[in-house]
Amino acid sequence: MKFTTLAFIFFVLSLVAPIYGGIVKVSWGEKKVACTVTELQPCLPSVIDGSQPSTQCCEKLKEQNSCFCDYLQNPQFSQYITAAKQILAACKIPYPNC
Numbered sequence: 001m002k003f004t005t006l007a008f009i010f011f012v013l014s015l016v017a018p019i020y021g022g023i024v025k026v027s028w029g030e031k032k033v034a035c036t037v038t039e040l041q042p043c044l045p046s047v048i049d050g051s052q053p054s055t056q057c058c059e060k061l062k063e064q065n066s067c068f069c070d071y072l073q074n075p076q077f078s079q080y081i082t083a084a085k086q087i088l089a090a091c092k093i094p095y096p097n098c
Contacts, residue, residue, distance in 0.1 A: 033063060033064060033066055033067065035064065035066075035067035035070055035071075036064075037067075037071060037077075039060055039063070039064060040057070040060055040061065040064060042054055042056040042057040042060055043057040043060065043061065043087055046083065046086075046087050046090075047080055047083045047084075047087070050083070050086070052090060053087045053090050053091055057087070057091070058090075058091035058092075058093070061087070061088065061091050061093055062091070062093060065093065065096075068096040068098075069096050069098035071084075072084065072096065072098060073098060
């Protein structure tokens with residue numbers, strides 16, 4: 001069951017990735033970041049089973065910080081908002097104020 005869920009989530013993310021792949025966010029003093037949701041793949045175990053996010057997951061979230069509002073406002077990701085809040089809190093990353 002978990003493998004099926006993981007495969008489904010990865011499939012959905014891979015479908016959405018081309019939509020976000022071309023978006024580049026720039027903030028003062030920061031590098032350009034391509035908003036590619038598939039970059040957050042290290043966080044999938046935490047989304048699926050609520051486990052503690054890995055160091056790699058937290059690093060990817062910090063890199064993609066400027067993309068959060070775009071991700072959260074996408075209706076395809078609305079079912080993951082609760083998990084996103086928990087993962088961001090565990091990584092000590094503030095939840096965005098969009």
